[in-house]
Each structure stands twice: as C-alpha cells, then as structure tokens.
Amino acid sequence: MDLDTLKPHQTVDTCGLSCPMPLLKTKKALKGMKTGEILEILGTDPGSKKDIPDFGAKNGNRFLGMVDGEKGVTHYYIMKN
Amino acid sequence: MGEDGLLRSLKEQLTNGYRFLFVNAWSGYMAGILIAVLALMIFLWNGMWGISGGYRNWGEWFYYLIGLGGDRPATPWMDPQSVTNLAILAGAMASALLSRQFKARRAPLREYGKGLIGGILMGLGAALAGGCNVGGFYSAIGVFSMGGYTMMIGLGLGAWLGLKVLLWEMENLPPATTTTGSDAESGWSVVWQRFQPVAGGILGILLIAAVYLYAAVDQARIGGLLIFGLLIGLVMHRSRFCFVRAFRDPFMTGEAEMVKVVSLSLMVYGFGSAVIKWNYIQPDTMGVYHPFWLGSLLGGTIFGLGMLLAGGCASSTLWRLAEGHTKLGVTLVTFALTNAAAMRFIEAYHIRHYLGKGLYLPGVFSWQLGLPLFMAVLLLWTLMAGWNEKTEKLVIF
Numbered sequence: 517m518d519l520d521t522l523k524p525h526q527t528v529d530t531c532g533l534s535c536p537m538p539l540l541k542t543k544k545a546l547k548g549m550k551t552g553e554i555l556e557i558l559g560t561d562p563g564s565k566k567d568i569p570d571f572g573a574k575n576g577n578r579f580l581g582m583v584d585g586e587k588g589v590t591h592y593y594i595m596k597n
Numbered sequence: 598m599g600e601d602g603l604l605r606s607l608k609e610q611l612t613n614g615y616r617f618l619f620v621n622a623w624s625g626y627m628a629g630i631l632i633a634v635l636a637l638m639i640f641l642w643n644g645m646w647g648i649s650g651g652y653r654n655w656g657e658w659f660y661y662l663i664g665l666g667g668d669r670p671a672t673p674w675m676d677p678q679s680v681t682n683l684a685i686l687a688g689a690m691a692s693a694l695l696s697r698q699f700k701a702r703r704a705p706l707r708e709y710g711k712g713l714i715g716g717i718l719m720g721l722g723a724a725l726a727g728g729c730n731v732g733g734f735y736s737a738i739g740v741f742s743m744g745g746y747t748m749m750i751g752l753g754l755g756a757w758l759g760l761k762v763l764l765w766e767m768e769n770l771p772p773a774t775t776t777t778g779s780d781a782e783s784g785w786s787v788v789w790q791r792f793q794p795v796a797g798g799i800l801g802i803l804l805i806a807a808v809y810l811y812a813a814v815d816q817a818r819i820g821g822l823l824i825f826g827l828l829i830g831l832v833m834h835r836s837r838f839c840f841v842r843a844f845r846d847p848f849m850t851g852e853a854e855m856v857k858v859v860s861l862s863l864m865v866y867g868f869g870s871a872v873i874k875w876n877y878i879q880p881d882t883m884g885v886y887h888p889f890w891l892g893s894l895l896g897g898t899i900f901g902l903g904m905l906l907a908g909g910c911a912s913s914t915l916w917r918l919a920e921g922h923t924k925l926g927v928t929l930v931t932f933a934l935t936n937a938a939a940m941r942f943i944e945a946y947h948i949r950h951y952l953g954k955g956l957y958l959p960g961v962f963s964w965q966l967g968l969p970l971f972m973a974v975l976l977l978w979t980l981m982a983g984w985n986e987k988t989e990k991l992v993i994f
Contacts, residue, residue: 519792528773532702532703532704532705532708532773533705533708533773534702534704534708534908534917534922534924535839535908536763536765536845536849536905537908539764539849539850540763540767540849540994543768543849543850543994544767544994550913555754560702561702562698562837563837564620566837569851570852571852574850576834595624
C-alpha cells in the first residue's frame with residue numbers, strides 16, 4: 517500500500533508527548549472507528565517507533581507502515597479491524 | 598582479492614557492527630539478562646545497586662549550598678550511587694548520540710506539570726520504601742529483602758491509579774497544545790545529524806579516560822562503578838528498558854513482555870546473589886533494610902503513581918533525559934529535592950520505626966524454602982501477565 521497517497525479517516529496528533537500518551541491516544545481513537553477505516557498518528561517520541569507498530573498489529577488490526585516526515589514528525593498508519 | 602577488496606570488506610563489517618549496536622533495537626530479554634549481570638557486578642564490587650540514593654545526594658547538595666544546614670554531603674563524583682547515576686546518564690547520552698537520537702525535546706506545558714508532580718511523588722515514595730524501582734524493588738528482590746515484594750504490590754497499585762489519572766486527563770481536559778517542529782530543517786540540523794555519532798564516540802572515549810583518571814588517583818573502586826553505570830546506560834537506552842511498563846502495560850494494553858523481561862532478569866539476579874551470599878563473599882544481609890511492610894507498600898504505591906505521571910521511573914528518567922526529554926529534567930530536580938527533604942523528615946521524627954524493618958527472605962524461610970518461594974512468585978507474576986495478555990481481564994481501558 518502506498519503510504520503517501522493514503523487517505524486517513526482520522527488523525528491523532530501526539531507531537532511533543534512521550535510514552536505512554538501516544539499509545540493511549542491511539543487506543544482511544546481506534547475504539548471509535550469502524551472496520552476498514554484508517555487511522556493516522558503523528559508523533560515525535562522515539563519510543564513510539566516500536567510501540568505503535570507493535571500495538572497497531574494487535575487485536576486483528578493492521579499496521580500499514582510509518583513514514584518519517586518533516587521536522588522530526590513520524591506518521592504511522594493503522595487499519596482498524 | 599586485492600587491497601581494495603580487503604578495505605571494502607572491513608568497511609562493510611564496521612557498518613554491520615554499527616547497525617547491530619546503534620541502529621537496530623536491542624531485545625528486551627537480552628537487556629534484562631545484561632542488567633542483572635551488571636547489577637551483580639555492582640553488588641560484588643561495592644554493594645547493592647540503587648538510584649534514589651544518588652538523587653538524594655544531589656538534593657542534599659542543593660540544601661547544603663543554600664544554607665539549610667546538615668553536614669557537607671559526599672562529593673557527587675565520589676558518592677557511589679551518585680557516580681552510577683551520572684554514569685548511566687552519560688552512557689545513555691553517548692548511546693543516544695551514536696544512534697542519532699539525541700535531540701532537545703520540548704513538551705506541552707501540562708506535561709512539565711506532570712513531570713514535576715511525578716518527581717515529587719517518586720521522591721517521597723522512594724524515601725518511604727527505602728529505595729526506588731531499582732533499590733527498593735528490583736535490587737531488593739534480587740538480594741532477598743522482603744520489602745521488595747511489598748513495594749512490588751505497591752508499584753502495581755500505584756500504576757493502576759496513575760493510569761486512571763492519565764485516562765481521566767485524556768477524557769476531560771482539552772488535548773495539550775503541541776510544539777511541533779522544535780527546529781526547522783535548517784542546514785545546521787543536517788550537519789548535526791551527521792556529526793552526532795562522532796560526538797557520541799568522543800564522549801565515550803572521554804568517559805573511559807575518566808575511569809583511568811579515577812584509578813590514577815587511587816579511586817579504582819569508584820572508577821569501576823563508572824564502568825558498570827556506563828554499560829547500564831548503554832543497555833537501557835538501546836533496549837528502551839522501562840520498569841514502568843512491567844507495572845502499567847498489563848492494565849493498559851495487556852502486553853506481558855516487560856513483566857517477563859523483569860522476571861527473567863530477577864531470576865538471574867537472585868541466583869547470582871544467592872551464590873554470593875551463600876559463600877559470604879558479601880555479608881548475607883547486605884542490602885536487606887527495606888521497611889517491610891508498611892513503608893515499602895505505601896512508598897511503592899506513591900512511587901507507582903508518580904512514575905505514571907512522569908512517564909519514567911528512577912532509571913528511565915536518567916536515560917530519557919540523556920536522550921533530550923526536557924520534561925524528565927524537571928522530574929529529576931523535584932525527585933532529588935523531595936527525596937532529600939523527606940529523608941531528613943523521616944530521620945528527624947524517627948518515622949522509620951513505624952514503617953517496618955528489613956526482613957531477610959532466607960532468614961525467615963530458610964534457603965531450602967526461600968529459593969523455591971522466590972522462583973514461585975516470579976513465575977506466578979509471569980503466568981498471570983501471560984493469561985491477562987490473552988484475556989485482557991485486567992485491562993481497564
């Protein structure tokens with residue numbers, strides 16, 4: 517899947533926040549989404565680079581990938597099951 | 598194969614080695630075993646490994662310098678726990694630089710507030726429990742001081758409470774404003790990105806030189822602690838070793854990995870220290886002073902709540918700060934100041950008497966029963982976490 521052309525249904529901004537807030541916000545956002553929808557997460561914490569992919573692949577959800585963007589912000593994409 | 602091929606092979610091997618150490622994340626299990634071995638080395642070399650004692654030393658210095666009395670504290674670069682802390686910080690910073698992960702990281706204002714309160718709670722909790730997540734829990738269990746177990750229960754309670762607070766915050770307060778783009782993609786930051794590993798290498802060399810310096814002035818004992826601390830800092834940073842996760846994740850995502858890592862680590866630590874104590878290489882009650890049970894339970898609960906708010910315990914505050922998280926700098930300051938003040942208060946009013954006293958596990962249950970019991974508790978913890986990972990029965994969110 518081409519991450520650059522992906523159209524996320526919802527975006528969560530966790531820039532500046534560190535563990536565990538990015539994960540909590542991700543979990544909360546996923547709860548409110550429908551099957552097949554895509555969640556985008558923005559984050560700057562280096563810890564998220566392991567946490568979000570691990571968590572994103574749990575409970576049948578699919579972790580689609582991550583892209584390092586400008587100003588040290590990483591974009592993560594998860595598809596809700 | 599000519600000289601050219603040899604050079605290319607050498608370069609390739611160096612690149613692979615660098616990738617292995619500083620690009621790929623280290624496995625948590627490997628880190629757990631390494632940390633247990635290093636904790637045992639510290640135990641053999643000097644005494645039980647702890648962290649809050651070093652924070653207390655720094656807090657005492659502040660009070661001493663502003664004229665709040667007390668005897669002159671030990672010089673920070675001569676106090677054993679202060680030296681291991683400084684070494685963890687420096688080792689983690691060299692590691693962060695070598696991995697190109699060092700960056701001054703600002704956080705939204707509310708996060709600094711949480712860091713400040715978290716530090717106060719951890720400083721207070723560590724004073725009551727006779728140690729932090731390392732000295733009061735990890736090392737305590739590792740050297741068979743029973744206060745470690747009551748602190749463990751307290752840390753679990755505190756983490757549960759802290760997670761509730763974070764959830765409440767997320768549901769009820771507006772999202773904290775973010776500070777994206779702390780520095781623009783200027784030419785300078787590109788240069789810095791390239792230069793980081795060099796800076797890390799230079800820092801590493803200076804730190805090794807400092808070990809020689811200690812030896813040259815007849816302080817090899819302190820120099821040894823510097824080495825062990827540097828290695829702990831490296832291992833913790835590269836594996837992102839976080840005791841908080843062992844207590845928080847079972848309630849948050851159900852993840853059991855860190856519980857398994859800490860359990861495994863403690864098994865190595867415990868069997869190592871059993872051998873050392875059995876042979877009286879170190880006195881068998883060395884490190885057994887944690888107030889069982891009120892002090893360590895109460896202290897553990899307060900500490901657990903604090904570590905959730907701060908987003909770091911005594912050890913991960915050090916390596917996260919070394920990576921540039923300014924929020925944890927605030928935590929470190931309030932932790933040190935509160936811990937020193939609370940220790941003064943506890944001593945002045947003879948409160949320790951009410952908190953409990955150090956109990957030696959083999960002293961109570963004998964070695965024959967004590968070691969199986971030690972193993973049983975860790976296995977039970979692991980099995981429960983594994984069951985919870987499947988069923989998510991304990992997950993509160």
